[in-house]
Structure formats: C-alpha cells, structure tokens
Amino acid sequence: MxxxxxxxxxxxxxxxxxxxxxxxxxxxxxxxxxxxxxxxxxxxxxxxxxxxxxxxxxxxxxxxxxxxxxxxxxxxxxxxxxxxxxxxxxxxxxxxxxxxxxxKAELLKSFKQLDVNDDGSILHSDLHKYLTKRGEKMTQEEVNAVINLADVNANGKFDYIKFCKLYxxxxxxxxxxxxxxxxxxxxxxxxxxxxxMEGSPERDPSPAPKPSPRIIRKDDQETFLSKGDSSHSLLSTTRKFKTSISFTITMSANSNQDSKLTEPNLKDWQCAQSKGCFFLEEDGEVISHQYKMHVPQRSVLYLTIRPLNLSQIEGKHSPWLSVDTALYILKENEDQAEPQLMCFTELQNREVFGWTGELGPGIYWLIPSTTGCRLKKEIKPVTEEAQLVCRDETGELFLTSEFRSTLSEIFEVIDLDGNGLISLEEYNFFELRTSGEKCDEDAWAVCRENFDTKKNELTRQGFMDLHLMEANDREGDPLDLWVTLHSMGYNKALQLTEACPFVINIYAERCKPRIKAVHMEACSGQLERAICRSVLDRSDAKVMDGYENIIVHTCSYDTWITSIIENKSDDKVIIHINNELSKNCVNNRGLNIFAVEVAPRSTMVCQHVMPLDERQEWIYYCVYSLIS
Structure with a gap:
C-alpha cells in the first residue's frame, strides 16, 4: 500500500x-x-x-x-x-x-486566486460560489460552517490568512x-x-531461515521464533494465538534462472492481438480489461501477455515495464454456471509471460492479472505540476508538447486493436474510465463532424483536438484534463505510475483466433476463484494443528509466490500473517504484518510475494497464526 x-x-x-x-x-x-x-x-x-x-x-x-x-x-x-x-x-x-x-502554502495559494483586492480576504459571495461550484464541491451546510467561524469572518469577508493558520x-x-x-x-x-505492528524489535541481519526443508516443522518453528528478542515474544504478549504454521521457500535470482518459456516456430501460425491496461483505483483495487477469445477448431495455441512498451520521451521513466502480468484462460460451458479454468501464463521470458498448449473449439474468457506487488500507489506526492496548456502571442490556447506526448501515449493504450484509430467501442472504454459514462451514437456522430476521423474512427490528431476543445471550453482551466490524466494513471509530473498498459498476443497453428475486449472490471470475483483454483491444484498445503478445516496453501512459481487460505468450517476465522523474517521480499499488501478475515466455507487469496531485487536470492518465510 x-x-x-x-x-x-x-x-x-x-x-x-x-x-x-x-x-x-x-x-x-x-x-x-x-x-x-x-x-x-x-x-x-x-x-x-x-x-x-x-x-x-x-x-x-x-x-x-x-x-x-x-x-x-x-x-x-x-x-x-x-x-x-x-x-x-x-x-x-x-x-x-x-x-x-x-x-499551509497550498491553502494560501488556493484562496489567493479569489483575493481580487490582494488584502488577505474574500467576499462571502465569492467564497460561496468557489466552494460550491469548483473542485470538490462543498454542501451549503459546510460552506455556512466556514462563513460562521467568528475568528475569521467580519463585515461580509472571509480572512483566509487567519483561517489557514487556524486550520x-x-x-x-x-x-x-x-x-x-x-x-x-x-x-x-x-x-x-x-x-x-509498532515497535518491531531490531534484528541481527545475519541469521536467516535455512533454505530447507521447504516447510518447517512446528518444533523447528517454535525454536526459531523464540531466539533472542524476536517478534514472537512481543506478539505473544498482545494477541492469543490458537495455533501457528510456517512456510519457508528460497528462490534463486532470476538472472541465474534459465527461461522456461520457449516460443514455438510461428512462421505459418495465425495471430490475433489486443491491448489493455491495469488501473489502480483510489482504494488500491486493480481493474482491467477482460476479453473473450473464439477458437474455431482444435489447435495448438501460444498465448503471451507483457507490459506495453509505449513510445517514450528520451529519459522519461517507465515504471510500469517492471510490473508482472499474467493471463488466466477459462472456457465457457453451457452446462456449467462457472467457466472452467484451463490454464494460465505462468512461464516467463524477461517481461513476457506465456503458455503453449492445445485448446478445443469454443469461447474462452481471458482474464488479465497482476499480483499488485509492483503496481502500487505512489509513496511520495509530486510537488511540481506539469503545464498542460499555454497561450500563444495571439491569445490562442494550445497543448504543450509534454501534454501532447502524454495524450499520444493514452491514444496508444486505448487503441485496443492497434490499427492507429479509435472506434466508438474503444473510445467508450476510455470514457467509462475517465467519466463513468458512455458516448452514444448521436454524440459520436457530432464527434466525427468536428474532429478528424477515418473510416468512422477517431484519428490521433482528432483525439488531440478533442482535448484542446475541452481546454477551450474551460477557458484554459486544466482541471478536467487532470481528471482524465489521473484516471488514466498519470501523476502531476505526467508520469504513468498508477497504471500498467499491456498487450496480449494469441497465435494458433491451425485456425484464426479472435479476441475482443468485453468488460473493464475489478480484478476480483472470477479472477480470485481462478487464482485459488490454480494454487489448489499444485500447492504445498499445511493444516492448522488441531483445526483440520483451516488450511494454508502456498505455491511458488518462477518469479512469485502466492498463498491462499481455505476455511472449510462453518465459522469465520481471523488469520494473523507475519512476513518479518522474509528476505528481499515485497508483497501485494505492502506490509509485513497483517490480519485477514476468512468467511465460512470459502477460499481467499492471502498474499502474493515477489523479490525486491530480482538479481539477488530471496527467501520467503511466513508464519500464519489462528487468532483466538
């Protein structure tokens, strides 16, 4: 987090x-x-x-x-x-x-824009208009509460300097x-x-869990945790645990591993491609495009997903290129309510994750996934805001070159089929992301009349002009433009930090596959069940001692580890998770110690773990404790 x-x-x-x-x-x-x-x-x-x-x-x-x-x-x-x-x-x-x-500086700057007389005060009428019409609009009651503050209001004026100091x-x-x-x-x-947890005791960095056995025995765990002034003694004084189990897995540096993803000879294979994007919501949840794939006849397929390498300004940072990606393939069956998990792209070659195998004819769901270990909210806020629009010597508005470059990147991301044009369907994915509403046929017809199009689709120049019109409509105020940029994952410096565009490639040996984006939804629900299914099929499982209905499953892949908790009992349980003794690891929750609540008769993804530095060995050591 x-x-x-x-x-x-x-x-x-x-x-x-x-x-x-x-x-x-x-x-x-x-x-x-x-x-x-x-x-x-x-x-x-x-x-x-x-x-x-x-x-x-x-x-x-x-x-x-x-x-x-x-x-x-x-x-x-x-x-x-x-x-x-x-x-x-x-x-x-x-x-x-x-x-x-x-x-205080931000507050003063905001109020100073309304200080027409530059005397440190704002008329109540101007203040009311600003607070109820602009930005995060306040209610009438909230505005009255500000205006009625005795210490900062007099003679129909609001003393914003005093207010900022008081605030x-x-x-x-x-x-x-x-x-x-x-x-x-x-x-x-x-x-x-x-x-x-506060007050995590200092530890000698030299001792580490031994790399084997893969699962530590209970007596080994108790011996290890009781050494010195460890977190075990601290936790035992504050929380009663009914029982605990632990896992330890040592993973080699990725640079020393031979790739297991081998590309077949694709010379005569037919290909289908689509782009998409992972977006971080305000609450940290990830949403993405989801797809349907049609395979007309039984064929060997080669599927890959990787971060999309956008055309970048020289020297511009591209943090999303290190984000992990995966693709879960589920088959629709008329006689089954839930699609059947067929496979997922677990094999890796650098930034590409892929799968090769045979699939029968039919309709398949393609559900993109990322662990969330590397796609996270920015830690430090950006202080300097990039300029989006300027005026020339005649007073005409124009988009800055930096903003145009960013819009060009966004155009590449929303051009899902990669034909260099934006269809109404593609544009609506963009609209749903940035405004929450779709563009209907009539509005699209108006768009075609006013902006450059080809074959009924919006060109890159038309996309630029559309945003210039938006800036003109607001008389140069970039507020709405920033709403669009933030929704697409860009920060104030126009860096793409809270989204990860990706590209999916499907190759078929005997037929022409088709892929179509059908939804943009949270990476939960169907995806969660698919991840749990894939882990259950191949995991190391450990039953909580004395509680045979509570099972922790841990599965290691080439570059990440996933753990899930299975609760077969009729009561909810709270599991305490401690990763403090892991080395060179980062998890999708962003914290070493946390607790999760598992509903009765359910299975949930507990955490994903990846190395902080892929060039070095990393050791996953996690203790799962049942809280009484």
Missing part, C-alpha cells in the same frame, strides 16, 4: 517526539513507519483494537480527524457508499494514504495529541495493529 508521510511540519513534529526512544537512536524511523504510527494513533483514539471495524460514517469522520485530516461530506461518501457495511484498519490506512494533509494549528494539534497518547501508553505501543 502506498504511504503518505503527510506535511513536512507534521513529519518534523513526529520525528522530534520520537527522538528520545531507544529504537530511534539506533535506527531512525522512515517516513513510511511514521505514516503507520499516525494511522495507529488515530485508530486507537476511536477503537480499543485494530481488529475492530469502522461501522459508521461518524466513526470514519472522527478517525480521519484524529489523523490530522479534515474531510468533507463528499470525501466521506466516497469511501462510505450505500453498499459499505464496515471498514477495517487496512482500509483506513489506504484512505489516509489517499487523503493527503493540505499544506493548520488545529490539524497539527489533533495529530500531536493522538501521538502523545500512543507514546505515553506502553501497552498501546506494543499492541499489534491490523496490517502493521
């Missing part, structure tokens, strides 16, 4: 408060550790334990306030929808990472109070908080 250390002032306050602790003198806290300490302090102000859930909007609002945020009702509604029943500590951390504290002082004091409470209460400091 992406971390958010907050403002520089808040960060400095937290560091100074901790400067006297023995742990900090040995090893200064990182910004990520400070962020999670902030999360814990705020959560414990409202709840007694991290395993308690937020069950109302009011609780969410209070917890965010104690974390130094000041959320509007719209912000609360974004995370607490009519379908929301509860949020856990991990959800809270994700929300905090998205809702960044506003700095920052209140926010910092709220955060300071929660941190002081946590620091003063040693019992709270020792408590394990959902996905992260």
């Amino acid at each position: 992406a971390s958010n250390p907050g403002s520089d002032t808040a960060l400095g306050t937290q560091k100074s408060m901790l400067s006297g602790s023995p742990r900090t003198k040995k090893l200064p806290l990182t910004e990520q550790e400070i962020f999670y300490m902030n999360c814990r302090a705020a959560y414990l102000t409202i709840f007694k334990s991290s395993l308690e859930n937020i069950i109302s909007k009011d609780q969410l609002y209070l917890a965010l306030q104690h974390a130094g945020r000041n959320p509007s009702q719209k912000t609360i509604n974004k995370y607490w929808t009519p379908q929301t029943a509860k949020l856990n500590f991990d959800d809270f951390c994700i929300i905090l990472s998205k809702e960044k504290p506003t700095s 920052m002082t209140t926010s910092e004091q709220c955060l300071k109070t929660t941190l002081e409470r946590l620091e003063a209460d040693s019992k709270l400091r020792r408590q394990q908080f959902g996905s992260h």
Whole structure:
C-alpha cells in the first residue's frame, strides 16, 4: 500500500517526539513507519483494537480527524457508499494514504486566486460560489460552517490568512495529541495493529531461515521464533494465538534462472492481438480489461501477455515495464454456471509471460492479472505540476508538447486493436474510465463532424483536438484534463505510475483466433476463484494443528509466490500473517504484518510475494497464526 508521510511540519513534529526512544537512536524511523504510527494513533483514539471495524460514517469522520485530516461530506461518501457495511484498519490506512494533509502554502495559494483586492480576504459571495461550484464541491451546510467561524469572518469577508493558520494549528494539534497518547501508553505501543505492528524489535541481519526443508516443522518453528528478542515474544504478549504454521521457500535470482518459456516456430501460425491496461483505483483495487477469445477448431495455441512498451520521451521513466502480468484462460460451458479454468501464463521470458498448449473449439474468457506487488500507489506526492496548456502571442490556447506526448501515449493504450484509430467501442472504454459514462451514437456522430476521423474512427490528431476543445471550453482551466490524466494513471509530473498498459498476443497453428475486449472490471470475483483454483491444484498445503478445516496453501512459481487460505468450517476465522523474517521480499499488501478475515466455507487469496531485487536470492518465510 502506498504511504503518505503527510506535511513536512507534521513529519518534523513526529520525528522530534520520537527522538528520545531507544529504537530511534539506533535506527531512525522512515517516513513510511511514521505514516503507520499516525494511522495507529488515530485508530486507537476511536477503537480499543485494530481488529475492530469502522461501522459508521461518524466513526470514519472522527478517525480521519484524529489523523490530522479534515474531510468533507463528499470525501466521506466516497469511501462510505450505500453498499459499505464496515471498514477495517487496512482500509483506513489506504484512505489516509489517499487523503493527503493540505499544506499551509497550498491553502494560501488556493484562496489567493479569489483575493481580487490582494488584502488577505474574500467576499462571502465569492467564497460561496468557489466552494460550491469548483473542485470538490462543498454542501451549503459546510460552506455556512466556514462563513460562521467568528475568528475569521467580519463585515461580509472571509480572512483566509487567519483561517489557514487556524486550520493548520488545529490539524497539527489533533495529530500531536493522538501521538502523545500512543507514546505515553506502553501497552498501546506494543499492541499489534491490523496490517502493521509498532515497535518491531531490531534484528541481527545475519541469521536467516535455512533454505530447507521447504516447510518447517512446528518444533523447528517454535525454536526459531523464540531466539533472542524476536517478534514472537512481543506478539505473544498482545494477541492469543490458537495455533501457528510456517512456510519457508528460497528462490534463486532470476538472472541465474534459465527461461522456461520457449516460443514455438510461428512462421505459418495465425495471430490475433489486443491491448489493455491495469488501473489502480483510489482504494488500491486493480481493474482491467477482460476479453473473450473464439477458437474455431482444435489447435495448438501460444498465448503471451507483457507490459506495453509505449513510445517514450528520451529519459522519461517507465515504471510500469517492471510490473508482472499474467493471463488466466477459462472456457465457457453451457452446462456449467462457472467457466472452467484451463490454464494460465505462468512461464516467463524477461517481461513476457506465456503458455503453449492445445485448446478445443469454443469461447474462452481471458482474464488479465497482476499480483499488485509492483503496481502500487505512489509513496511520495509530486510537488511540481506539469503545464498542460499555454497561450500563444495571439491569445490562442494550445497543448504543450509534454501534454501532447502524454495524450499520444493514452491514444496508444486505448487503441485496443492497434490499427492507429479509435472506434466508438474503444473510445467508450476510455470514457467509462475517465467519466463513468458512455458516448452514444448521436454524440459520436457530432464527434466525427468536428474532429478528424477515418473510416468512422477517431484519428490521433482528432483525439488531440478533442482535448484542446475541452481546454477551450474551460477557458484554459486544466482541471478536467487532470481528471482524465489521473484516471488514466498519470501523476502531476505526467508520469504513468498508477497504471500498467499491456498487450496480449494469441497465435494458433491451425485456425484464426479472435479476441475482443468485453468488460473493464475489478480484478476480483472470477479472477480470485481462478487464482485459488490454480494454487489448489499444485500447492504445498499445511493444516492448522488441531483445526483440520483451516488450511494454508502456498505455491511458488518462477518469479512469485502466492498463498491462499481455505476455511472449510462453518465459522469465520481471523488469520494473523507475519512476513518479518522474509528476505528481499515485497508483497501485494505492502506490509509485513497483517490480519485477514476468512468467511465460512470459502477460499481467499492471502498474499502474493515477489523479490525486491530480482538479481539477488530471496527467501520467503511466513508464519500464519489462528487468532483466538
């Protein structure tokens, strides 16, 4: 999960408060550790334990306030929808990472744009119009609450300089109070908080789990965990575990492994191709295009998926090229409610993942997947915002070269069939992603009349002109353009950091395959079941001692490890997961310690793990404990 250390002032306050602790003198806290300490302090102000859930909007609002945020009702509604029943500590951390504290400079800059007299104040009428019509629109009640603040309002004017000072002082004091409470209460400091634990003891970096056997015996585990001042002693004082099991797997450096993906002789094979993209949602969930493939007759097929190498400006960073990709192939059957998992692209050759084998005639679902270990929310916010539009000497608006380059990249991503044109169907995937609405036939006809098209499809130039028109409609205000860019995974510096475009290639020896994008959905549900099925078919399984209905399955592939938890009992269970003793590893949850709730008679993906540095050996060591 992406971390958010907050403002520089808040960060400095937290560091100074901790400067006297023995742990900090040995090893200064990182910004990520400070962020999670902030999360814990705020959560414990409202709840007694991290395993308690937020069950109302009011609780969410209070917890965010104690974390130094000041959320509007719209912000609360974004995370607490009519379908929301509860949020856990991990959800809270994700929300905090998205809702960044506003700095005093940012507040002043925003208000100063409305200060027509440059005297540090804004007319109430102008303030009301700004707060209810622009950006994240406030309700009438929220605006009245601002205007009625006695200390910052007089004679029909709002003193925004005083307000910014009051806002920052209140926010910092709220955060300071929660941190002081946590620091003063040693019992709270020792408590394990959902996905992260405070006060992880320092460990000697030299000892490591032995590379064999693959699964450690229970007596070996207890001996290993009891050595020295390990996290075992800390955890045992704060949480009762009914039983624990552990896995250890040593993986070689990828650079030393021979590739197992071999491309067949494709000289006379027929090919079908489609592009797509993984997108990160605000809550950290991944959504992507999903496809149907038609195979007209039995044939040997070669399927691959890899990150799409977009045309880049020289020196521009391409973080998505290191994101792992996979493709699950499921066959539709009329006599079965669920599609049948046939295979998935587990073999790798550099950035390409593939599969070769024979498939019979029929319709197949192609479900792209990424572990989420490398496609994550940005840790550090971008401070400098790229310029999107400018005016020439005549006052005419034009798109900057950097923005045009970014739009060209987006055009390549949404041109799913790669023909250099955007069809209505392709454009609607883009519209659903950026605005949540489709473009109907009438609107598309207007688009064709006003922008450059070929064969009823939008050209690259037409796509550029469409966005220039959008800028002109807003008189140069780039707000809507930024909404589009953020939806497509770009940050303020126009770097593609929260999306991963990919390309799928299908080769068939005896027939012409067809592929068509049909949905853009969350990578859950059908995909989750497919992943669980693939792991169950080939995993190392370990039954919880004394609880034969609770089974942990761990499966290692060439470049990643997946674990799932199977709960065959009629009751929900809470499993505590500890990865602290793993070496050179990163998991999709972004945290070494967390807890998951497994529903009765269900199977869930617990975590995916990959190496931090593929050039070095990595050791997966994980302890799964059943919480009483």
